[in-house]
Amino acid sequence: LVLMDCQMPVMDGFEATRNIRGGTSKVLNPEVPIIAMTANAMMGDRERCIAVGMNDYIAKPVQPSELLERLNNWLGKAQSREAPVAAPAVKPAASEIFCEAELFQRLMDDENLLRRIVLAFNSDTPSHIVELRDAVEAKDYVVARRLAHNIKGSAANISAPALRQAALVLETFIKNENYDQLAEPLLDVEQQMKLLLQAMKDRGYL
Known part of the structure; x- marks a missing residue:
């Protein structure tokens, strides 16, 4: 089974899947089950994944219970009767600062792992916000889009829905070449980052 990242550098998951299914790769089994993993979670994403030959789809950040369900389904391993029932996944509101x-x-x-992840986030992502503004002001939209995408993924991983949504909006504006409308979504990304860091401090993680 393959867990396929849809937005890998050099060759994305869609092209990689086409190569696997087309028999042009060195994969021994071209029919190997492929589960797409993407941070987009937008309308039509699942259909696009299935269209290129993937078997299933899971959105990032991955919930352990959801991943286990997919693995059991495609690997054909039924759960043991003694296996604990996973708790329903927590679904934060899109406006929530830190879930x-x-x-x-x-x-x-x-x-302990949570604290390490928060510290790692704090060591990298705030500087990416600064680099993002620099890229927008320099009209380097390739770099700006990449940074917005990375911030979106980092926010999802740290369970910061509001920052993730703000970064997604900015990334979409850049993707659609709405360059004269970036001021407000960029400011929103910066504001959501400030609110997130304050929330982490208030809860004793920073």
């Missing part, structure tokens, strides 16, 4: 409960659930209640 600590969802992050804890994905990390299986490992507080």
Whole structure:
């Protein structure tokens, strides 16, 4: 089974899947089950994945219970009767600044791991916000789009829905070449980042 990242550098997951299914790769089994993994989670994404030959689709950040369900389905392994029933996945509102409960659930209640992830996020992402503004002001939209995409993924991984949504809006504006309308969504990304860092400080993680 292959867990296929849809937005890999050099060759994305869609092209990689076409190569596997077309027999042009060195994969021994061209019919191997392929599960798409993407941070987009937008209307039509699942259909696009299936259209190129993937078997299933899972949105990032990945919930352990959802991943287990997909693996059981495609690997044909029924869960043992003694296996614990996974708790329903926490679904934060898109406007939520920091969904600590969802992050804890994905990390299986490992507080030490949560603290390490928060510190890693804080060491990288704030500087990416600064680089993002620099890229927009320099009209380097290729770099700006890449940074917005990376910030979106980092926000999803840290369970920060509001920052993720703000970065998604900015990324979409850049993708659609609405360059004269970037000021407001860029400001929103910066504001959501400030609110997120403050929320983390208030809860004792920074």
